[in-house]
Amino acid sequence: MTGGKAITCPACGGTIEVRAAGFSVNLVCQNCGSILDVSRPEVVLIRRHERARTRFAIEIGKRGTLFGQEWEVVGALRRKDQIAIWQEFLLFNPYLGYRWLVAADGEWQFGTPLADRPQGDRNRVFWRSDSFSRLGRDQTFSTTAVAGEFYWRVKAGDTATATLFQSGETFLSREISEGEENWTQLVPVEQSDIEQSFGLDRRRLPKRKAPSGLMQFKAEPGLEQDDLGRMFLLAFAAAILAAIAMAVLAGPSTRTSTMVQVPVGGQIAPIKVGTITVRRPWQFVTVNADTNQFENRWVDLEYNLVDRSSEQSIDAYGLVEHYAGSDSDGPWTEGSHHGDTMFGHVPQGTYDVYVSGSAHGWPVDPLPNDAWGQVETINVWVEAETGTMSWGMWWTLVIALFAWPVTILWWRHRDK
Amino acid sequence: MPVRGASLPYATCPYCRTLILRQGLNVEEIGKVAVLPFDVSPIQLGTTIGAEGRKLTVVGRVRWAWDGGSWNEWLALAETGAQFWLAEAAGTFMLTAEWPQLLDRPEVQAFANGGTINTGDAIEVEGRQLFASDVKQVECLGSEGDLPIPTQIGTRMTSVDYRSASGEVLSLQRDERSTTAWFGDSWDLVSLKPGNLRAIEGWTIPGEMR
Numbered sequence: 001m002t003g004g005k006a007i008t009c010p011a012c013g014g015t016i017e018v019r020a021a022g023f024s025v026n027l028v029c030q031n032c033g034s035i036l037d038v039s040r041p042e043v044v045l046i047r048r049h050e051r052a053r054t055r056f057a058i059e060i061g062k063r064g065t066l067f068g069q070e071w072e073v074v075g076a077l078r079r080k081d082q083i084a085i086w087q088e089f090l091l092f093n094p095y096l097g098y099r100w101l102v103a104a105d106g107e108w109q110f111g112t113p114l115a116d117r118p119q120g121d122r123n124r125v126f127w128r129s130d131s132f133s134r135l136g137r138d139q140t141f142s143t144t145a146v147a148g149e150f151y152w153r154v155k156a157g158d159t160a161t162a163t164l165f166q167s168g169e170t171f172l173s174r175e176i177s178e179g180e181e182n183w184t185q186l187v188p189v190e191q192s193d194i195e196q197s198f199g200l201d202r203r204r205l206p207k208r209k210a211p212s213g214l215m216q217f218k219a220e221p222g223l224e225q226d227d228l229g230r231m232f233l234l235a236f237a238a239a240i241l242a243a244i245a246m247a248v249l250a251g252p253s254t255r256t257s258t259m260v261q262v263p264v265g266g267q268i269a270p271i272k273v274g275t276i277t278v279r280r281p282w283q284f285v286t287v288n289a290d291t292n293q294f295e296n297r298w299v300d301l302e303y304n305l306v307d308r309s310s311e312q313s314i315d316a317y318g319l320v321e322h323y324a325g326s327d328s329d330g331p332w333t334e335g336s337h338h339g340d341t342m343f344g345h346v347p348q349g350t351y352d353v354y355v356s357g358s359a360h361g362w363p364v365d366p367l368p369n370d371a372w373g374q375v376e377t378i379n380v381w382v383e384a385e386t387g388t389m390s391w392g393m394w395w396t397l398v399i400a401l402f403a404w405p406v407t408i409l410w411w412r413h414r415d416k
Numbered sequence: 417m418p419v420r421g422a423s424l425p426y427a428t429c430p431y432c433r434t435l436i437l438r439q440g441l442n443v444e445e446i447g448k449v450a451v452l453p454f455d456v457s458p459i460q461l462g463t464t465i466g467a468e469g470r471k472l473t474v475v476g477r478v479r480w481a482w483d484g485g486s487w488n489e490w491l492a493l494a495e496t497g498a499q500f501w502l503a504e505a506a507g508t509f510m511l512t513a514e515w516p517q518l519l520d521r522p523e524v525q526a527f528a529n530g531g532t533i534n535t536g537d538a539i540e541v542e543g544r545q546l547f548a549s550d551v552k553q554v555e556c557l558g559s560e561g562d563l564p565i566p567t568q569i570g571t572r573m574t575s576v577d578y579r580s581a582s583g584e585v586l587s588l589q590r591d592e593r594s595t596t597a598w599f600g601d602s603w604d605l606v607s608l609k610p611g612n613l614r615a616i617e618g619w620t621i622p623g624e625m626r
Contacts, residue, residue, distance in 0.1 A: 070620065
């Protein structure tokens with residue numbers, strides 16, 4: 001404990017030290033991760049969390065000396081934009097105010113908030129008689145994780161737009177968030193100095209990756225423009241082409257349908273749905289089952305395609321199930337009132353389609369629900385169709401096409 | 417009770433938290449003042465400010481809260497008795513002097529009469545263009561020392577901050593009794609040339625501020 005103030009977390013009851021008492025507005029409980037408002041004498045819970053806290057390269061509370069002044073790490077943020085994820089540390093000294101340490105791609109910068117705003121236009125600004133030119137385009141970044149305490153209202157998911165201006169090794173960063181404009185001067189610091197002063201958890205450092213320098217420290221203007229959009233467009237076009245090709249391949253279509261009533265707790269003998277004809281050497285046949293609304297029941301269906309000439313039968317199974325309930329996380333539902341079954345390789349011929357099946361209650365079959373022993377039934381509309389496309393194959397293709405661009409997108413959004 | 421600014425009508429008793437109004441030889445009890453929450457401000461009653469050849473002494477403090485946080489306003493007196501507010505904001509300071517001539521401006525008059533000011537509204541002061549950056553309803557969290565305004569529990573006011581690009585600030589403060597205008601500059605602590613700073617446990621006062 002230093003000159004701080006101890007408070008009790010209203011969410012978990014743990015004791016937390018407020019390091020910048022009187023300055024800090026929001027604080028993240030180091031025990032449970034809940035966000036607290038500490039700007040008034042009574043501590044207020046803003047958002048309850050029950051999870052392990054996020055780890056950062058420097059621990060909250062570490063003291064160190066930089067440029068001849070002593071600083072305490074009071075807050076840490078993980079932020080990301082379109083191309084990078086980085087960490088920012090809020091440094092505090094009651095006599096000197098706040099500074100920043102920014103860690104990105106193995107590079108460290110020391111940031112000083114500016115009271116006097118640089119003046120200029122979109123591409124060039126002047127500050128204390130130096131000229132700074134814009135580096136790259138505006139980047140929207142968001143805060144994905146927070147730890148420690150802050151002199152403003154903070155939450156994961158906050159977004160802001162940042163623009164960097166450069167003059168030699170010095171950067172000016174302009175951040176605009178909710179109409180508020182803040183400028184920070186950034187100068188490079190050696191990682192070894194940070195390590196010596198504050199100690200570093202190297203495993204928690206933002207990963208070095210990609211030639212595009214994080215925070216665009218080294219990025220050439222324009223490099224942050226990526227071709228993710230083009231990748232999506234290309235994958236989309238290929239998926240549509242494949243769909244058209246498959247529709248052509250699928251060939252002519254015939255279909256037949258009927259409705260059957262399946263008793264819950266009982267079964268039905270095979271019922272003829274109708275007749276379909278496969279006109280190509282082979283085609284796909286799908287059987288769709290749609291039921292009326294029910295809860296906590298399942299219907300097992302068996303389909304038989306009987307070749308009129310050979311009397312040979314091709315069999316497949318379908319399932320329609322839907323469950324609902326509620327638990328400590330609130331209400332839930334599972335399953336669907338619809339079930340598709342596909343016969344992958346049906347040879348040329350004319351087929352009679354039969355359906356049979358049984359229905360059950362979950363967790364147990366229901367008792368007859370009135371004095372006359374009337375049994376609950378489920379209506380199942382069965383439709384068999386030839387000349388359909390193998391949507392499963394198509395989806396496999398779509399997954400293959402989109403895997404890489406979606407992985408990139410996921411990587412960028414994984415901290416959300 | 418120690419009296420630091422004899423010209424100031426209100427004083428908070430440090431022992432019983434009673435707000436006292438002094439008028440000539442009369443002393444009147446106004447109400448109770450909330451206990452100031454603990455903070456690590458480097459300023460204390462008795463801190464001096466020597467910036468720009470001035471010699472100011474801090475004699476009182478009000479702590480204000482709004483829905484985005486809370487901050488200290490320290491009252492500093494010059495030897496002439498002139499009043500200055502030293503506002504602490506996220507480790508930087510705004511030192512303002514009363515600027516009564518601004519109250520004649522139509523937009524300030526409209527505000528004084530209950531009108532609203534929106535963020536982004538502009539005003540020109542001393543040849544500088546300032547823009548309203550904060551418009552907030554504030555509530556007193558407590559006070560200490562001698563003050564020109566009453567600060568009993570429940571005291572509220574409307575506070576509007578204007579800023580210029582180069583750091584000048586204008587503060588309009590409206591309560592149920594009156595509206596005042598304060599104009600000045602942004603500073604960091606070291607350039608205020610402070611003396612008699614508060615010693616904060618666990619921290620060393622930087623050499624240039626001792």
